[in-house]
Amino acid sequence: MTPPRTGASLCRLRALGVRYAGAAHPALGPIDFDIAAGERLAIIGESGSGKSTLARAIAGLLPAGAELTGTLDWPAAGRRPTPGRDLGYVFQDPGQSLNPVLTIGEQVAEGARHHLGLSGRAARAHAADLLTQVHLPDPGRLLAAYPHQISGGQRQRVAIAAAIAAGPAILIADEVTSALDTTVQAAIVALLDALTRDRGMTLIFVTHDMALAAQLAGRIAVMGAGRLVEAGRAGDILQRPISTEARRLLNAHIDLDTPPLIGEAAP
Numbered sequence: 015m016t017p018p019r020t021g022a023s024l025c026r027l028r029a030l031g032v033r034y035a036g037a038a039h040p041a042l043g044p045i046d047f048d049i050a051a052g053e054r055l056a057i058i059g060e061s062g063s064g065k066s067t068l069a070r071a072i073a074g075l076l077p078a079g080a081e082l083t084g085t086l087d088w089p090a091a092g093r094r095p096t097p098g099r100d101l102g103y104v105f106q107d108p109g110q111s112l113n114p115v116l117t118i119g120e121q122v123a124e125g126a127r128h129h130l131g132l133s134g135r136a137a138r139a140h141a142a143d144l145l146t147q148v149h150l151p152d153p154g155r156l157l158a159a160y161p162h163q164i165s166g167g168q169r170q171r172v173a174i175a176a177a178i179a180a181g182p183a184i185l186i187a188d189e190v191t192s193a194l195d196t197t198v199q200a201a202i203v204a205l206l207d208a209l210t211r212d213r214g215m216t217l218i219f220v221t222h223d224m225a226l227a228a229q230l231a232g233r234i235a236v237m238g239a240g241r242l243v244e245a246g247r248a249g250d251i252l253q254r255p256i257s258t259e260a261r262r263l264l265n266a267h268i269d270l271d272t273p274p275l276i277g278e279a280a281p
């Protein structure tokens with residue numbers, strides 16, 4: 015897919031709704047929203063608010079049997095992006111992104127071989143290059159390793175390398191840092207920031223952390239109970255949140271930043 019002009023409407027949601035198979039109520043919607051080409055959007059909300067459902071609907075990665083209502087158009091491209099080629103997706107748990115019985119080399123090279131038509135040898139070289147780009151040490155050795163042989167933070171770097179292997183124009187990262195400790199979190203966020211900026215990719219970053227959202231995104235969409243309750247520039251939402259959901263997420267973050275009482279901090 016040729017990357018559309020920056021700022022053009024990339025994805026247009028109109029009365030978009032999702033109902034999972036057998037569910038009594040829709041998990042999402044109706045949602046009206048536009049995503050601009052090249053923008054950096056954070057989708058935030060509390061657990062169960064529908065963030066992943068929205069992200070998966072955009073990616074075309076909803077589970078079988080999920081029913082979509084309303085419309086989801088791709089005006090600039092004229093067709094939906096192909097996951098893996100036009101759109102990369104990184105999950106919260108690298109176990110969902112990575113296959114435990116394939117080597118890291120095999121899975122990072124797979125996207126390049128499949129979508130770019132590279133030979134096995136060229137795809138392997140490309141995979142080693144990608145591992146370097148996500149700042150993993152000793153790519154030559156890592157190519158032959160299995161996911162369980164590296165740390166959680168390293169696995170997330172591998173998942174990011176695999177997601178961008180075919181050079182997609184869009185990257186969706188769904189809670190990719192929530193299983194990691196704070197310093198590793200910051201490094202992964204910095205990596206996503208640099209990679210997507212360098213490549214002019216559209217970034218959709220799902221999180222329940224307002225500070226991470228504001229750090230990475232230009233615009234924030236706030237979800238609550240399956241609906242979009244507020245959307246706007248990151249700075250505006252941080253300084254003047256309107257919805258109770260956005261206020262709650264901000265307060266939650268201030269609480270986290272409060273230093274623990276001396277008694278609690280003692281070992």
Ligand SMILES: Nc1ncnc2c1ncn2[C@@H]1O[C@H](COP(=O)(O)OP(=O)(O)OP(=O)(O)O)[C@@H](O)[C@H]1O
Nearest residue numbers: 034037041059060061062063064065066067068077
């Ligand atoms: N595969 C599924 N089948 C049925 N219901 C689902 C499925 N996935 C999610 N749901 C339901 O849809 C609603 C929205 O869930 P979703 O995972 O989108 O929320 P979320 O904001 O991503 O939450 P979290 O922060 O916990 O990841 C919830 O009520 C959830 O139970």
Ligand code: NI
Nearest residue numbers: 065066067189
């Ligand atoms: Ni989720």
